[in-house]
Amino acid sequence: MLTRFDPWFPLLWTDGSIGAISTGGISLRELKNFYSGTEEPDRAFVGYKEEPLTGSNGFAFAPKITKNGNAILYINPHVTFYFRPEVHMVSDEGLNAYGAVTWGQPFVYQGFNEHCGWMHTSSQADISDAYIEKLSQNGSAWFYEYDGDAKPVLIKPISIKIKTANGFETKSFNTMFTQHGPVMAKRNGQYLSLRHNNRDTKGFMQSWLRTKANSFAEFKKTMDMGANPSNNTVYADGEGNIAYWHGNFLPKRDPQYNWSQPVDGTTSATEWKGYHTVNESVHIYNPENGWLQNCNSTPFTVAGKFSPNKKDYAAYLAPDGENFRGINAVRVLDREKKYTIDKVIAAGYDTYLAAFEKLIPALVKVYDQNRFPDDPNYNQLKEAVNILKNWDLGCGENSVATTLAVLWGEKIAPSINKIILPDADNDIVNKTNHFAATATTNDLLNPLYEVINKLQKDFGKWQVPWGEINRFQRISNDIDNQFDENQPSIPVAFVSSAWGMLPSYSSRTFPGTKKRYGVHGNSLIAAVEFGKKVKAKSLLAGGESGDVNSLHFFDQGLMYSKGKFKEVLFYKEDVMKHVERKYHPGEK
Numbered sequence: 001m002l003t004r005f006d007p008w009f010p011l012l013w014t015d016g017s018i019g020a021i022s023t024g025g026i027s028l029r030e031l032k033n034f035y036s037g038t039e040e041p042d043r044a045f046v047g048y049k050e051e052p053l054t055g056s057n058g059f060a061f062a063p064k065i066t067k068n069g070n071a072i073l074y075i076n077p078h079v080t081f082y083f084r085p086e087v088h089m090v091s092d093e094g095l096n097a098y099g100a101v102t103w104g105q106p107f108v109y110q111g112f113n114e115h116c117g118w119m120h121t122s123s124q125a126d127i128s129d130a131y132i133e134k135l136s137q138n139g140s141a142w143f144y145e146y147d148g149d150a151k152p153v154l155i156k157p158i159s160i161k162i163k164t165a166n167g168f169e170t171k172s173f174n175t176m177f178t179q180h181g182p183v184m185a186k187r188n189g190q191y192l193s194l195r196h197n198n199r200d201t202k203g204f205m206q207s208w209l210r211t212k213a214n215s216f217a218e219f220k221k222t223m224d225m226g227a228n229p230s231n232n233t234v235y236a237d238g239e240g241n242i243a244y245w246h247g248n249f250l251p252k253r254d255p256q257y258n259w260s261q262p263v264d265g266t267t268s269a270t271e272w273k274g275y276h277t278v279n280e281s282v283h284i285y286n287p288e289n290g291w292l293q294n295c296n297s298t299p300f301t302v303a304g305k306f307s308p309n310k311k312d313y314a315a316y317l318a319p320d321g322e323n324f325r326g327i328n329a330v331r332v333l334d335r336e337k338k339y340t341i342d343k344v345i346a347a348g349y350d351t352y353l354a355a356f357e358k359l360i361p362a363l364v365k366v367y368d369q370n371r372f373p374d375d376p377n378y379n380q381l382k383e384a385v386n387i388l389k390n391w392d393l394g395c396g397e398n399s400v401a402t403t404l405a406v407l408w409g410e411k412i413a414p415s416i417n418k419i420i421l422p423d424a425d426n427d428i429v430n431k432t433n434h435f436a437a438t439a440t441t442n443d444l445l446n447p448l449y450e451v452i453n454k455l456q457k458d459f460g461k462w463q464v465p466w467g468e469i470n471r472f473q474r475i476s477n478d479i480d481n482q483f484d485e486n487q488p489s490i491p492v493a494f495v496s497s498a499w500g501m502l503p504s505y506s507s508r509t510f511p512g513t514k515k516r517y518g519v520h521g522n523s524l525i526a527a528v529e530f531g532k533k534v535k536a537k538s539l540l541a542g543g544e545s546g547d548v549n550s551l552h553f554f555d556q557g558l559m560y561s562k563g564k565f566k567e568v569l570f571y572k573e574d575v576m577k578h579v580e581r582k583y584h585p586g587e588k
Contacts, residue, residue, distance in 0.1 A: 024130035030185035058119030058234030060242035065290035073117040073236035078504040097211040100524040116237035125247030126316035128196035131265030202227035238530040246282035246299040297326030321427020324500030354500030358436035397467030397493035411447035467491030536568035
């Protein structure tokens with residue numbers, strides 16, 4: 001399949017996380033404005049907020065709470081469908097790793113070998129900083145102020161090819177660099193540069209070496225390289241260890257500065273002071289409760305009441321807030337004391353939507369206070385509110401309440417996200433609870449009216465079960481998903497994990513569709529038990545093949561919609577029993 005491969009190609013890799021882009025709060029629009037010469041007025045900047053990740057989950061279970069006395073790892077990345085396939089890489093040099101890769105990665109990104117397993121969740125640990133630069137120009141030369149001196153700005157020409165309707169054209173830019181990094185924007189009259197680490201060969205080495213780690217000690221050695229810029233790591237192994245590390249590449253800074261905002265670039269006081277060791281990072285090994293969880297949430301609930309103490313760490317090491325998956329995970333994982341692979345999968349598929357615990361009562365309260373019997377829509381609203389009032393907050397294929405809650409939640413989400421609370425409370429859980437406590441009748445009832453009317457218009461009724469409009473379909477291998485309501489699709493009970501459900505299935509409508517089709521969420525999911533022999537089950541969104549004519553293009557579609565896993569064939573003798581076709585490079 002590969003017609004050319006040079007040894008340096010893997011060095012083009014930067015990072016494999018879907019959340020790897022860290023810009024110190026500088027937006028793409030600001031960068032475009034600065035270097036295109038079409039800068040918008042400073043007043044146009046209203047703050048930059050990265051699109052919230054819909055998540056990934058990693059769980060680890062110690063032998064003390066498993067039926068067979070073996071550690072178990074649960075691997076559950078939530079990403080765009082089809083770009084993270086399931087692979088098994090074996091070599092005569094000793095490699096034997098199984099799991100998920102992202103396109104272009106020359107190593108197993110989230111997975112396991114015979115001895116240990118690793119699951120990465122995207123982290124909000126602060127790995128990059130914006131610096132306020134004081135620039136001046138003397139003729140054609142530029143300078144920046146630093147500790148009272150004027151230092152020359154590096155002007156670096158960069159050319160990029162741009163594809164157009166007529167082929168390619170080249171655009172060139174004279175980019176500006178200070179010692180902190182490239183100047184990326186001008187905001188409120190201030191120049192902003194960015195310091196970040198995204199060209200570290202150690203990152204590639206670390207990612208490769210962990211796939212060959214044979215023990216907890218060896219895995220920790222890879223972590224000590226400190227070159228993983230965007231990931232948390234949930235870990236389990238055959239020795240019975242479980243562990244969690246929050247971030248890995250962690251610059252050391254003066255904690256008196258607010259590193260969540262641009263800092264003064266004219267003084268050496270704001271320089272990075274080296275890097276934190278793994279022992280200085282937020283981490284935990286083999287907690288007393290026997291389980292660990294991370295759902296892109298704060299590490300200070302990673303082991304329930306046995307979690308690390310927030311007061312022991314600088315704020316920039318773990319600014320992550322809590323989310324509803326994290327809350328739900330802590331509740332769910334504490335219930336079982338004899339976990340098996342199947343019980344781990346069942347826990348990972350908990351469908352309780354914790355985000356609506358406060359939102360639904362708030363809706364019911366304003367409804368009870370403001371009944372409008374003269375409104376022609378009153379009876380519909382009354383019935384809808386009663387459905388939500390009596391709902392158990394679990395999503396389901398045949399649930400009208402799920403339809404109402406998710407569509408209503410999507411309507412009010414922008415208002416929730418706009419809320420700004422003190423830093424200590426500024427996470428999605430507290431924002432949602434604040435909204436529920438302060439929202440007005442218009443904030444809550446009007447969006448529900450809109451949902452009812454839209455469902456009535458699109459489907460002839462508003463009492464629509466979730467599975468009728470929430471569908472799974474794969475009919476094309478285009479990178480931009482194609483959907484057709486005239487072709488078969490599968491009903492799906494699941495929803496986005498933004499609402500607290502542990503698995504994730506994010507769907508939306510597309511041009512020409514009234515139903516919603518899944519595009520993001522659970523990709524490769526696996527539960528792995530480390531005993532004398534590795535046992536594992538896995539499930540992949542849709543199918544392994546990208547060939548629309550292959551039997552394996554969508555053969556896992558129905559399984560995926562039900563959360564039904566397949567056995568992983570990890571050992572060669574098991575693989576050979578199920579061979580459909582053998583292939584050797586060079587053969588036709």
